[in-house]
Amino acid sequence: IMFSWKALQKNKTVRYGVPMMLLIVGGSFGLREFTQIRYDVQKIKRKMDPSLEAHVNTKRQAGLLQEEYQKLQEVKLDEWRNIRGPRPWEDSKDYQEQQRSRQSPEA
Secondary structure, eight states: OHHHHHHHHHOHIIIIIHHHHHHHHHHHHHHHHHHHHHHHHHHHHOOOOHHHHHHHOHHHHHHHHHHHHHHHHHSOGGGOOOOOOOOTTSOHHHHHHHHHHHHHHHO
16 A cells, blocks of 8 residues: 555646546536636626617517607707807807807798
């Protein structure tokens, strides 16, 4: 028994290979458990936003389209004005005053 124990201690495969294989196999099982915990927590935390759920759910999409159509009908597209904002080199306060002075005679 003594001879075989000393022979095993001097064998490089037993000394370095077996612990390395145990680390690789044990690590894969440990990582599997930790990643499963991670995905379980994400599933519990994740609740879908109702508006996003309506986009995903095909049964609610028809109602959603009707709502969007109603919103578009309420918007008055003929009454908009295109107002240019100040350029980076222009002073924004001076430009705003110019815009107000141009709008006041028209109104």
